[in-house]
Amino acid sequence: MLRLNVNGKVRELSDDEASTPLLWVLRDALGLTGTKFGCGVSICGACTVLLDGEPIRSCSMPASAASGRDVTTIEGLASEDGELTPVQQAWIDLDVAQCGYCQTGQIMGATALLQSNPKPSDDEIDAAMAGNICRCGTYLRIRKAIKQAAGNMGESA
Amino acid sequence: MSSSILARGIPSRSPAEGSLARGIPSRSPAEGSRYAAMEAVFDAIAHPAQVPGPGLAKFSRRRFMQATGIAGGGLMLGFVLKAKPAHATPTALQPNAFLRIDADGILLYAKNPEIGQGVKTSLPMIIAEELDAAWDDVVVRQAPIDGAAFGPQFAGGSMSVPMNWDTLRQAGAAARTMLVAAAARRLRVPPAELSTRDSLVVHAASGKRIAYKDLANAAAEFPVPDASALKLKDRRYYRLLGTRVTGVDNDALVRGQPLFGIDQAVPGMKYAVYQKCPAVGGGVSSFNRDAIAKMPGVRDVFALEGNGKFAELLPGIAIVAGSTWAAIRAKRELKVEWSLDQAAKDSWSDSARKAETLRHVPGEKRVADDGDVDAAFADADTTLDAYYAYRFVSHAQLEPQNCTAWWRDGAVELWAPTQTPDSGIKAVAGVLGIDPSKVTVHQTRIGGGFGRRLYNDFMTEAAAISKRYGGPIKLQWTREDDMSHDLFRAGGFHQLRGSLDAEGRVSGWRDRFITFTHGNGRPVSGGDMSRGVFPAGLLPNCRIEQTALEWKTPCGAWRAPGSNVFGFVVQGFLHELAVAAGRDHLEVLLEVLGGPRWMEEGNIRALHTGRAADVVKLAAKKAGWGRKMPEGRGLGLAFYFSHAGHFAEVADVSVDANRKITVHNVTVAADVGPIINLSGAENQVEGSVVDGLSAMLGQSVTFEEGVVQQSNFESYPMLRMPHTPNVDIHFIDSDYPPTGLGEPALPPLAPAVCNAIYAATGERIRTLPISLEGYSV
Structure with a gap:
């Protein structure tokens, strides 16, 4: 039995899934389709989730590697009563998305960045987000949204 | 690569292991008709009848x-x-x-x-x-x-x-x-x-x-x-x-809620993948069916013959499994012997060699011929020749192709990320041999279009697999499937000659364009200069010649078809002429545009030279055109008109000794009529700048023996956040009817950046992507 702790809930899976990339376990077995498939080789960032708070590319990590660790997906960011995080809210306020396909991965990357560095500079944002492709080219808004979220987190802290 | 066969390109004729399926021939309709449905889709989008607007007769x-x-x-x-x-x-x-x-x-x-x-x-x-x-x-x-x-x-x-x-x-x-x-x-x-x-x-x-x-x-x-x-x-x-x-x-x-095609699920749904011949159009001779059928999670594996039409159903092997991963894993173990008699044998290097010869002789057709170009050249004070070329590119939308299909009781229901659901219904009905009324399409949100999803091959494949399997399936392409089976933006070659009179005015212009054709008597989508491409109509003496090379791999509409490459060529060469004349680029561009007039009387979606001049002047003013720039840094200007949108852009670019460029800022001035959603409008312009830059920097799809040589984002790079320029946007909120903003902001970007590189270094770029000339970010 493979046990994953996904968004605070223990999910039990067949051992047959041990070698399946975490991405496909999340999407197909658990129905958490917010995490996206983009390249399959961990160079686009669409599949980014947090593993014990660190951003990882779920398309290239076997589910077994997440066994017993905390997995946070985009579906697990908002509070139980639906309140969005400052990062999610900034994405809405600044109308970041075009097609929106990469944005859940971008939001997970941004969330991890702000947890480790609450006041990142532009260069630090660029470095942290360089692994996430936005094919529509919304990078200027992503950077701005991260800064807005950082400001709002600062005020509430 | 998703299969060992793909990684090597076309396999040698080694016998496939295990039991062999009977040879499955692909039907081969007349060559031209294989592209007919695909090109009808493009025609509908690219050249629609005039749209309604104030002062026009009611839309017929x-x-x-x-x-x-x-x-x-x-x-x-x-x-x-x-x-x-x-x-x-x-x-x-x-x-x-x-x-x-x-x-x-x-x-x-x-x-x-x-x-x-x-x-x-x-x-x-x-x-x-x-x-x-x-x-x-x-x-x-x-x-x-x-x-x-x-x-x-x-x-x-x-x-x-x-x-x-x-x-x-x-x-x-x-x-x-x-x-x-x-x-x-x-x-x-x-x-x-x-x-x-x-x-x-x-x-x-x-x-x-x-x-x-x-x-x-x-x-x-x-x-x-x-x-x-x-x-x-x-x-x-x-x-x-x-x-x-x-x-x-x-x-x-x-919140990550299911919006996209890839997120759809229906009860009892299985997961499918589809392997086609790496050289488009090849058929399945045999494959290791038994070995695949035994793999974990695999429910069914079968070959489909296809209907022979590009962008509909090509021959291939479907694997249906209990999860996406089980299907992808099994696909990687496929060993296929392809029959290549119908397959593409396209070669980029071969085409480039042919173009090298053709550029020295007059083209097959004159698609524009105003005045007397030969006389203008004979009378000229100065003539200038230049050879421009650009590679094929892929759409590479981030959501790989997918579609969920459920065949039951003689009808099919699809959940599809398609740009053309209407065409999709017809294509699916045709492939399944049913009436279009038996096809229901649920439109999903789409993870990027850029023209790729005008073509509905993923829908027809999903429908055919569901019918054959006998239950609901979600078809999932891998990134590698997507890149090897796109409908590519075609490459092209332009031998240009321009002339200047004694006053330094552009007196003659000849563009000898070498494009591609699918052998059906017409150039590929986006590879046709016969419809008033700049500067045709603006100069007294202008000739555009067009010669088409045979090309089998289907080409399709890519964001601002035609314009996305013609803009680079003609706006770069106009700058070359301005430099040769020793004149200011802005002044020459405005002179070529001339006094305010519609270029097509009665068509409010045509180029209007007054609107054009207004955006050119506005972009120049906002960018501080003419100001002194530091060593190694320059401003470049370009204008382009497409999709009824008038756009001028000024790029501010630095170049270092290693040809590493930094695009600091792009100033954009646009007249698209009234703005509907200002946030969305600005987002489209910002995205077009990034897309234009991404494509011009390093994107190139090459083919050998019909097989695409790129497979994923490591060989087909996308611009990333650290290299994104600031974008400064100015809309002229005119009273003309509005047009869309998905495309027209893109074409001026590449020439503006290349003209800026010239201003910074004195080096002229005539090749896309510019990585081929040693530039990087």
Whole structure:
């Protein structure tokens, strides 16, 4: 039995899934389709989730590697009563998305960045987000949204 | 790579292991007809009949259908507004298919596919403006695919806004008129004493206000006013249009809710992959069926013959499994012997060699020939020759192709991220041999279009696999499938000659264009200069010659087809002529545009040289054109007109000793008529700048023996955040009818950047991507 702790809930899976990339376990077995498939080789960032708070590319990590660790997906960011995080809210306020396909991965990357560095500079944002492709080219808004979220987190802290 | 076979390209004829399937020949219709359906889709988008606008005759549905072949059964404007909504109920106000108001509130339907261009927000905004609905009161829902109710429903050619501008305004105004009539009866006052705003009818004299939702029931009893009798708002009174509105799906997007094609699930659904021949069009001779069938999670494996048509169903091997991963894993173990008699053998290097010869001789056809170019060259003070070339590129939309299909009881239901659901229905019906009425398409949000999803091969494949398997499946392409089976933007070659007279004016221009054809007597999509490409029509002596090389791999529409490469060539060469004349580029560009006039009388979607000059001057002014730049840094200017959008861009670029470039800023000036959603409009321009830069820097698809040599983002790079320039946007909010913004901001970017590199270094770039000339970011 493979046990994953996904968004605070223990999910039990067949051992047959041990070698399946975490991405496909999340999407197909658990129905958490917010995490996206983009390249399959961990160079686009669409599949980014947090593993014990660190951003990882779920398309290239076997589910077994997440066994017993905390997995946070985009579906697990908002509070139980639906309140969005400052990062999610900034994405809405600044109308970041075009097609929106990469944005859940971008939001997970941004969330991890702000947890480790609450006041990142532009260069630090660029470095942290360089692994996430936005094919529509919304990078200027992503950077701005991260800064807005950082400001709002600062005020509430 | 998803299979060992793909990684090596075409396999040698080693016998496939295990039991062999019988040879499965691919049917081969006449070569030209294999591309016919695919190209009809492009024609409909690229060259639609004129759209309606002020001062023009009413849009002729008949002419539109004849001209475009799109959407059989679709109804236009007047017809649409009279069409009965599918589920009209007596307690709701539903004067047309686009909206529904009842006691619960205001529901607006977004009629066209959302591919990231923002129409799920902007089209309903147009209705809401005329309806005088408060945007916060509005719920937007994706419309069902129903041509009789909604008219043509496609996302392409930047046409969603211009084609629906009148219809949607009238849809909102019709409902507003009925609400006012109902309020007048309830309050016993003349309608003229009533006004509307924020989803309320207001009687100013008495201070009485009635919410729309409380009037819907009564309003529904009034006759739907005739569209021609409706009085539309003057722009001065707009409250919503032109403001910044966040996308209607944004809340669901940031929560990761299932919106996209890839997120769809139906009960009992299995997961499918489909392996086609790496050289497009090849058939399946044999494959290791038994070995694949035994792999974990695999439910079924079978070959499909295909219908022989590109962008519909090509031969391949389907694997159906209990999960996406089980299907992908099994696909990696496929060993296939392909029959290559029908397969493409295209070679980029071979084409480049042919072009090298052809560029020295006159082209096959003259597609433009104004004045006397030869005399202009003979009389010239100076002539200049230059050879430009650009590679094929891929769409590489981030959501790999997918489609969910459920065949049952002689009918099929699809959940599809398609830009052309109308065409998709026809294609699926054709492939399955059923009537189009037996095909239902549910439109999903789309993880990037860029023209790729005008073509519905993923739909026909999913439908055929579901039928053969006998149950619901979700077809998933891998990234490698996507890159090897795109409908590519074609490469091309241009041998240019220009001349200057004694005053340094451009006196002659010849573009010897070497393009590609699928052997059906016409150039590929986006590879045709016969429709008034700049500077044809602007110069007294201008000739464009066109020669087409045979090319089998299908080519398709890629964001701003044609313009996305012609802009690079012609705006770069015009700069070369300005430099040769020792004159300011801005001055020469304005001189070529000449005095303000329409380039096609009576067509308000044609180039207007006055609008063009205005954006050129505005971009130059905002960018500080003419200012002294530091060593190694320069400004570059370019103008391009496409999709009825006039765009000028100025790039500010530094180049270091290692040819590493930094694009500091791009100033964009645009005239696209009134802005619908300012936030969405700016987003499209920012994205076009990034896309243009991404493509010009390092994107190149090459082919050898018909096989694409790139496979994923490591060999096909995308621009990333650290290299994104600042974008400074200025819209001239003109009174001309609006056009869409998905495309026209892209074409000027590459020439503006290359002209800036010249200004910074004195080195001229005539090849895309510029990585081929040693440049990087």
